[in-house]
């Protein structure tokens with residue numbers, strides 16, 4: 106059973122052993138730094154910790170199962186009698202040591218969203234543990250797609266989403282961002298399929314469907330990833346390439362042709378790219394996130410295939426995670442902003458380097474809009490504590506902390522530090538931060554200490570204690586926030602104002618402007634977001650006739666427009682709203698759209714009707730959020 110208090114006691118008892126055998130950190134770490142705190146794992150790494158995995162797996166598409174053996178090398182404190190791993194819904198067949206001698210084990214009581222502890226008794230000489238197991242057909246991290254749910258409709262498809270704590274549903278593991286391990290894998294898939302992992306990957310299919318993988322740099326469990334299906338590969342640069350279903354490959358390679366340029370820009374900012382290769386796989390539409398920064402192989406939604414490279418800031422974001430998150434990792438999910446706030450900041454800097462300041466500032470303005478909306482929403486719900494950068498997610502699903510606060514409040518805080526100290530000093534500091542903390546985990550408190558020493562004290566600058574209190578430990582958006590300015594958006598605002606005042610849209614935006622794509626996706630997004638909140642059906646129709654938002658192939662534009670479709674009960678948009686919700690599984694789009702529908706009784710009925718149809722296409726990460734919003738019961742048919 107999960108008991109944080111016993112962990113503190115244990116820490117005191119084992120602190121002497123740890124002094125000679127540090128397992129999580131190296132060098133002269135103090136007690137506060139050493140303390141392992143993660144509410145969301147049963148692991149007790151102070152006693153025994155995994156260091157390397159050999160994974161041998163057979164993927165069974167007929168029964169939606171993975172049958173596998175996970176063999177770990179472990180490091181243990183003197184006298185440690187057991188190692189504890191996390192499991193969620195796994196059927197454990199046997200546990201042995203490295204020589205196939207059985208080890209006794211227990212699977213503890215299941216806890217909501219945490220799963221169960223797998224406690225394995227260690228013999229005096231045990232240095233390896235080998236677990237044979239089968240996943241459950243409903244494993245939370247695994248999305249099994251039928252051929253119909255893929256682009257070519259010929260083969261089934263499987264992908265994983267391990268963040269935050271779902272890895273334990275497909276691999277028995279110490280599932281904490283504060284625990285890292287290297288891995289090798291052998292994966293058997295049906296012939297005709299390609300399998301990929303967050304590792305050194307194959308580029309072509311082989312005849313027998315057996316693939317081998319190596320990840321020699323230590324990563325935490327949430328970055329474990331697997332995808333399998335009818336997948337092809339196309340190189341786009343010396344270190345960069347794209348994987349996708351064959352029918353999508355050409356469009357994907359075009360869309361992401363600038364990846365190499367982004368890697369070069371990122372390296373100029375914060376040091377050499379540390380993972381050798383940067384590839385991206387475009388997944389089928391049910392992928393619940395925009396992207397997931399699995400090392401060496403970003404997983405991405407097809408909703409960023411806009412045809413004009415206008416939504417590739419997502420690539421900059423996932424690429425930035427190669428430093429912030431994958432290299433220097435939040436120690437637990439309360440410190441999630443250290444992953445995401447840094448990554449949004451870094452993403453902005455890459456976009457500025459590649460596309461210019463005025464382009465990047467549009468993104469910053471959109472970030473501010475998202476942030477203000479999220480703060481207003483959380484504050485109205487009485488969850489002001491969730492608007493602090495440093496969270497307390499004890500007893501809660503870590504998914505609760507995965508919102509705009511970590512991303513955008515984190516971003517603006519770092520931007521504020523940059524504005525206060527100057528870009529030159531701040532860049533030098535960040536470069537050093539990534540270099541000196543590579544392959545380590547970081548807590549908010551250790552980051553503040555590092556910041557004080559290496560940025561402020563090192564340059565005789567006063568420590569901004571008040572800013573830490575406001576931004577990290579305080580609610581809402583502090584008055585000290587940076588104000589992004591975008592001339593390009595100011596021009597958009599002028600158009601919205603004139604249109605709302607009665608000028609026909611055709612007089613404000615010419616046919617030529619539309620044909621030459623004078624406005625980027627971001628300008629259109631800003632335009633739609635700032636349309637009046639009380640438009641008439643005639644006004645909606647006039648806009649739609651001219652600008653064709655209802656039929657947009659750009660998912661960002663479509664999703665923003667559909668909020669108005671719902672709010673204004675614009676019936677000509679309903680059919681495409683339903684199509685979009687049934688085909689796209691990206692939570693970022695689903696939540697605001699369903700959220701808008703449930704505001705009225707009629708909308709709620711529409712939402713539940715569409716959801717019944719769409720739910721089988723969504724990943725657990727999305728249904729987990731939406732079931733609650735729609736009051737959906739598990740036994741309802743979908």
Ligand SMILES: [Zn+2]
Nearest residue numbers: 422426445448
């Ligand atoms: Zn991210």
